[in-house]
Amino acid sequence: METGVRDGHLAPGDALPPVRRLAEDLGLATATVASAYRALRQRGIIETAGRQGTRVRHRFPVAHRGPAQLPPGVLDLSGGEPDPELLPGLGTALSRVPHTATGYRRAGPCPELADLAAERLAADGLPAGGITFANGALDAVEQALTAHLSVGDSVAVEDPCWGNLRDLVATLGLHAIPVPVDAEGPTPEGMREALRKGAGAAVVTSRAHNPTGAIITAARAASLREVFAEHPGVLVVEDDHWGELATDPLHPVVGGTDRWLFVRSVSKPYGPDLRLATVSGAENVIARVEGRMRMGSGWVSTVLQHLVLGLWEDPAVEGVVARARAAYDERRSGLIRALTERGVHCAGRTGLNVWVPVPDEASAVTVLRDAGYAVSPGSVNRLRSAPGIRITVSHLSRAQDRERVADAVAIALAPTLQLR
Structure with a gap:
């Protein structure tokens, strides 16, 4: 089956035969096939989808042919990436990278960047902690989870959540316990229940929750801190990927337990290819993250660290x-306004x-693609x-583009809107 995934004969979403039927077809014991399915699930290649049976995951940790190309004329609204036109140029910052910013002796966190990162986080009200850097937000989360948990352990995860995090948890062989999300972030009741069920870690999003856009308010942060205080040994990871682009203040959840980590990447404001995230946390957690990095990738490129330092110190940037x-705020609020005017809940x-709730994701995605827009299924x-x-x-x-997308969504959901 893994070979089939790797060479493309089994595509993302393809259904797999039931265990008993496949065992009969291959002349194998049912337990043998069940064991193979279990191994594939633990490695993040397949997943069990309730009544839909077992399917190939939409993403899997083996080499494959990559995503399918969109038909000509289809506008991609599915990627979750920033607009390249809104990213700063790197020329000035690159020119300021010192020639001495290389070599094994200088490996590790750049002191100047670490000091500036600490100042920025303190200004946002984050509790004091150790500072290091990772190769992006997901790398920081992976290092922390693998340093504190073992295969089969449970993690409290927002539901819905960042797709890459969902994939990472599955690939690490961890069990995701879903925590409901409302407009103010993960619910305290849901988080308490997940921790009661034995979650050894929890991952939450500060602002710009992907995919719903929720933000943790001051009241919600206080409630979540109370929940975590009841489980001081749980690792709490907070992801503030929107950071510098946020218009709302940060209300940190971390800091009240023995194990916490706060992550803020530079991907959205400065560019996805800048694989760097500021990582702050309890000293014991930071030590484990840095220790695991040294056993693998080693450290974040010192040249990259100096490049980010140059960007942070440039008033023009x-x-x-x-x-x-301001642009992202206008685009998002404009689309929401256009959808709301057409009776679409979002x-x-x-x-x-x-985020637009729909009764049938496949149908909505297909209708919108035929209308010229590629969106991501939930x-x-x-x-x-x-x-x-x-x-x-x-x-x-452009405002007219937002209006056209809203028209297409309203058409795709027309039967549902009429029922309302």
């Missing part, structure tokens, strides 16, 4: 980020995405939550 912040208080993000589609607003710079 600060202006570019401010313009991007969510997206912050961030790059708008199955990529969901565990047990209701179906939906995610629309990324990066490429909706």
Whole structure:
């Protein structure tokens, strides 16, 4: 089966035969096939989808041919990436990278960047902690989870959640316990239940929750801290990927337990290819993260660290980020307004995405693709939550484009809207 996935004969979403039937077809014991399916699930290649049976995961940790190309003329609103036109140029910052910023002796966190990162986090109200850097937000989360958990352990995960996190948890052989999300982030009741069920770690999103755009308010942060205080040994990881692009203040959840980690990548404001994330946390957690990195990738490129330092110290870049912040806010709020005017229920208080609940994801995605728009099915993000589609607003710079997308969504959901 893994060979079939690797060479493309088994595609993402393909259904696999039931264990008993496959065992009969191959002349094998049922337990043998069940064991193979279990191994494939633990490695993140297949998943059990309730009544839909067992299927190939939409993403899997083996080499494959990559995503299918979109038909000509289809606008991609599915990627979740920032608009390249709103990213700062790197030329000035690159020119300031010192020639001495290389070599094994300088490996590790750049002191100047670490000091500036600590100042920025303190200004946002984050509790004091150790500082290091990872190769992006997902790398930081992976290092922390693998350092504190073992295969088979459970993690409290927002539902819906960032698709890459869902995939990572499955690939690490961990069990995801879904925590419902509303407009203010993960619910305290859901988090308490997940921890009661034995979750050894929890991953939450500060702002611009992917895919719903939820933001953790001051009241919700206080409630979640109370829940975590009841389980001081649980690892709490907070992802603030929207960081510098946020218009709402940060209300940290971390800091009240023995094990916590706060992650803020530079991908959205400065570019996805800049694989760097600031990581702050309890000293014991930071030590484990750095220790695991040294056993693998070693450290984040010192050249890259100095490049980010140059961007942070450039007033002109600060202006570019401010313009991007305003542009994304306009695009997202504009699409939400257009959808609401057409009777379409949606969510997206912050961030790059708008979440639209739908009764049938496959149908909505197909109708919108035929209309010229590629959106992301919510199955990529969901565990047990209701179906939906995610629309990324990066490429909706013009008001007329947002109106046209809203028209297409309304047409795709027409039967549902009429029932309302």
